[in-house]
Structure formats: structure tokens, C-alpha cells
Amino acid sequence: MKAKTILTILVLTVVLFSIISFAVPKIKLRSVREVVEYPRPSLPEVVVWNGELLVKVNASQNAKNWIGYIENEHCSYKLELTSSDYREGLWFLAFKIPDKIPPLLYDLRLEFYDGEEKSHIQPRSVRVLKDWPEKLAIGHITDIHLPGGAQVYARCVYELNLIRPHIIIATGDIVDVDTIRSAWQYYFFLSQFLKTPIFLLPGNHDHAGDDAKNYQKFATPLYWYTIMGPYMIAAIDTRSDGFATVEELEWLDQVLSEHPDKVKILAFHHPIIDYPGGEIKVDPENVEQIKNKMYPSWAENLEEAGLLLKTVIEHDVRLMLAGHIHRDSIAIIND
Known part of the structure; x- marks a missing residue:
């Protein structure tokens, strides 16, 4: 009986320790607007093959040399910049989405020059579809x-x-x-x-x-x-x-x-x-x-x-x- 009691206590201790460990995720918080105003992880851009990806960036008017990628743990694709315009204190960038890429959720990675070379990743902010669904789930x-x-x-x-x-x-x-x-x-x-x-x-x-x-x-x-x-x-x-x-x-x-x-x-x-x-x-x-x-x-x-x-x-x-x-x-x- 005593051994069973000890075993029960040990099991409960492991379970409680697991819950406590789960309850303290080691995530460094940062503003999702720090560089990229749009898209965001909780306000993503949904795009289709050969469609356009709109990106709004907080950078100075002198920023240049824009390069965009969409990537995840499986793949990375460089995007073609089709337009860039500075207005309302933001850069408005348009990139073309290539065709025949996997229809998945991607991070957006931007590289550009703004007084120095900069690189920024906006996680989970671009969803690629093959085409627009007739019925939206x-x-x-x-x-x-x-x-x-x-x-x-x-x-x-x-x-x-x-x-x-x-x-x-x-x-x-x-x-x-x-x-x-x-x-x-x-x-x-x-x-x-x-x-x-x-x-x-x-x-x-x-x-x-x-x-x-x-x-x-x-x-x-x-x-x-x-x-x-x-x-x-x-x-x-x-x-x-x-x-x-x-x-x-x-x-x-x-x-x-x-x-x-x-x-x-x-x-x-x-x-x-x-x-x-x-x-x-x-x-x-x-x-x-x-x-x-x-x-x-x-x-x-x-x-x-x-x-x-x-x-x-x-x-x-x-x-x-x-x-x-x-x-x-x-x-x-x-x-």
C-alpha cells in the first residue's frame, strides 16, 4: 500500500511539473508592427499563384534595395518586386507570387537598405493558395x-x-x-x-x-x-x-x-x-x-x-x- 501511495505521488508530481512547464513558454515578445505594418501574424495576407502580395513597411523615405522572400521550414522563394511607393509615412511594396509553389502558410522575409543593411522576418503572415475557393471554409x-x-x-x-x-x-x-x-x-x-x-x-x-x-x-x-x-x-x-x-x-x-x-x-x-x-x-x-x-x-x-x-x-x-x-x-x- 505504501509503495502504491509513493508511486501515485510521483506520477502526480510529474503531471503537475509538466503543466507548470507548459505554462511558462519562453517567448520573447516584440511588436508585430516594429518593421512590417502589414501583413501581420494575426492579420495575414492571403494570395494566389501569380497574384500580388501587398506589404507596408515602417522605414525611412530613403530606404531602398527591397528584396522579399516567403519561406517556411520546407522551402524559400524569392519574390519579384513589381512596385514600391512611399506615402503616409510608410513604404507600400507589391510583390508577385510565383506559380506552382506549395499552397502553404509562409513567413515573410524582407531585406533592404535603410542607412544599413536590414533583414526582418514577419512570421506566419502570408498564406498562398493555388486559386480562390468557390466556397470559403x-x-x-x-x-x-x-x-x-x-x-x-x-x-x-x-x-x-x-x-x-x-x-x-x-x-x-x-x-x-x-x-x-x-x-x-x-x-x-x-x-x-x-x-x-x-x-x-x-x-x-x-x-x-x-x-x-x-x-x-x-x-x-x-x-x-x-x-x-x-x-x-x-x-x-x-x-x-x-x-x-x-x-x-x-x-x-x-x-x-x-x-x-x-x-x-x-x-x-x-x-x-x-x-x-x-x-x-x-x-x-x-x-x-x-x-x-x-x-x-x-x-x-x-x-x-x-x-x-x-x-x-x-x-x-x-x-x-x-x-x-x-x-x-x-x-x-x-x-
């Missing part, structure tokens, strides 16, 4: 809440690598508090194993502690959009208050109007509709009629709710993804 995850959710996120990475969607969208609450260093260490450590590009947007917990200053340093702008061939994905920030501002919603209306021919996908953290199942008829001029079907933070701000729903309906947004409520909820608006 999206892996939707949300509310990871690192560091506490590290083991769940690790399992999620494993399962997403089995499913292999075209892209992953994480709709906020990436970290539990934005100032917890280990939360971002967890994120970068575990995300490096993903075989699919991931797009982030902020939730209320990503604003906690420093109003998303670290989030913007390590992840994405607070709101953004990207074009993927026939698809357009836009993300807005519902902040700690649980709804988007009028200014941000006006920005959304503007960028959606600039791409009338795209299939539009919108992502944000706090769901505007909290009504699981069924269809909902929405009159954007009278959203008070569905107030009881809205999430409270939107229901208490009907001007912003009405503006969002009007924008979604007028621009024929085909899919909205949200998080926050920690459960599945699917609704169809004005089918």
Missing part, C-alpha cells in the same frame, strides 16, 4: 481567455490543423487581461503550430488593463478589413462597452460601399442578436421592435444597433461572426 473560434485557456487553445490548434479550413477568425477575448505578459507568450507559442492563417479582433477583455494597447502592439488594429479575391472580411471593435461607435460604423459603411461586388463577412465580439435559432425580420429604421432579441449592450444603444443593422442589410453582408456569450447561437436575418 472558416474556422471560427472565440473567447480563448489566455493564459487560463491555454490548454483549451492548444487542443483547438491541434483540431484546426486536422480540419484545415482556409482561414481562422478569432472573435475577441484573446487574452483575459491585456497586461498579463504570459497571456501573449501563450498566444505566440501555441499559434506557431497552426497550419492555417488566423485573423484576430479585440473583445472587452483585450481592452482590460491598458485599453488594448498591448493588443494593438501584438495583434491587429482595433478595426480592419481585408480582401481575399471574391471575399471581403471586415472586423469592428465593440470595446469594453459592448457596442461599436457611430464613427466606426460609418467607417464600416464606407469600406463596404467601396467593394460592392465582394461576398462580405463581418466579425465583432459582442453579438448584436442574442436569439438562438430561427429567422428574424429586421426593419433597420425601427430596430426597437426586436430589442428583446438583442444582446443587452446593443439593446441599450439603439442608434448604434440600428446603424449596424442598416449597414449589414444595405450592403448584403452574408455572414456575421461574434463571440462573448460562450455558447452557440445561430440566427438568420431577413432571409
Whole structure:
């Protein structure tokens, strides 16, 4: 009996030690905007064979001799620079993607001269496809809440690598508090194993502690959009208050109007509709009629709710993804 007790204690000690070791990934944190403003590991560029890769670089106006590569542990490809332009304090570079290269997720490596020879790697920021898919497979995850959710996120990475969607969208609450260093260490450590590009947007917990200053340093702008061939994905920030501002919603209306021919996908953290199942008829001029079907933070701000729903309906947004409520909820608006 005594030997069994000792063995049990030893096994538990090994397991606990393994968990503790896993909980302290040795990752050096640095701003993902340090050199390359776009693309980023959490706002990647998806491209196709013979297509164009857009890169925005923080460098002086005198920077020159641009050389670009996309590479991973299996291969490296030099890119042809097709244009370079300095404006708005950034370099806008365009590279041609070669054909017949493996359709994989790549690091971007830039070499250039800016007072001295410089080299910079933006990890996991370019996804190459053979051509644009007729149907876009999206892996939707949300509310990871690192560091506490590290083991769940690790399992999620494993399962997403089995499913292999075209892209992953994480709709906020990436970290539990934005100032917890280990939360971002967890994120970068575990995300490096993903075989699919991931797009982030902020939730209320990503604003906690420093109003998303670290989030913007390590992840994405607070709101953004990207074009993927026939698809357009836009993300807005519902902040700690649980709804988007009028200014941000006006920005959304503007960028959606600039791409009338795209299939539009919108992502944000706090769901505007909290009504699981069924269809909902929405009159954007009278959203008070569905107030009881809205999430409270939107229901208490009907001007912003009405503006969002009007924008979604007028621009024929085909899919909205949200998080926050920690459960599945699917609704169809004005089918």
C-alpha cells in the first residue's frame, strides 16, 4: 500500500511539473508592427499563384534595395518586386507570387537598405493558395481567455490543423487581461503550430488593463478589413462597452460601399442578436421592435444597433461572426 501511495505521488508530481512547464513558454515578445505594418501574424495576407502580395513597411523615405522572400521550414522563394511607393509615412511594396509553389502558410522575409543593411522576418503572415475557393471554409473560434485557456487553445490548434479550413477568425477575448505578459507568450507559442492563417479582433477583455494597447502592439488594429479575391472580411471593435461607435460604423459603411461586388463577412465580439435559432425580420429604421432579441449592450444603444443593422442589410453582408456569450447561437436575418 505504501509503495502504491509513493508511486501515485510521483506520477502526480510529474503531471503537475509538466503543466507548470507548459505554462511558462519562453517567448520573447516584440511588436508585430516594429518593421512590417502589414501583413501581420494575426492579420495575414492571403494570395494566389501569380497574384500580388501587398506589404507596408515602417522605414525611412530613403530606404531602398527591397528584396522579399516567403519561406517556411520546407522551402524559400524569392519574390519579384513589381512596385514600391512611399506615402503616409510608410513604404507600400507589391510583390508577385510565383506559380506552382506549395499552397502553404509562409513567413515573410524582407531585406533592404535603410542607412544599413536590414533583414526582418514577419512570421506566419502570408498564406498562398493555388486559386480562390468557390466556397470559403472558416474556422471560427472565440473567447480563448489566455493564459487560463491555454490548454483549451492548444487542443483547438491541434483540431484546426486536422480540419484545415482556409482561414481562422478569432472573435475577441484573446487574452483575459491585456497586461498579463504570459497571456501573449501563450498566444505566440501555441499559434506557431497552426497550419492555417488566423485573423484576430479585440473583445472587452483585450481592452482590460491598458485599453488594448498591448493588443494593438501584438495583434491587429482595433478595426480592419481585408480582401481575399471574391471575399471581403471586415472586423469592428465593440470595446469594453459592448457596442461599436457611430464613427466606426460609418467607417464600416464606407469600406463596404467601396467593394460592392465582394461576398462580405463581418466579425465583432459582442453579438448584436442574442436569439438562438430561427429567422428574424429586421426593419433597420425601427430596430426597437426586436430589442428583446438583442444582446443587452446593443439593446441599450439603439442608434448604434440600428446603424449596424442598416449597414449589414444595405450592403448584403452574408455572414456575421461574434463571440462573448460562450455558447452557440445561430440566427438568420431577413432571409
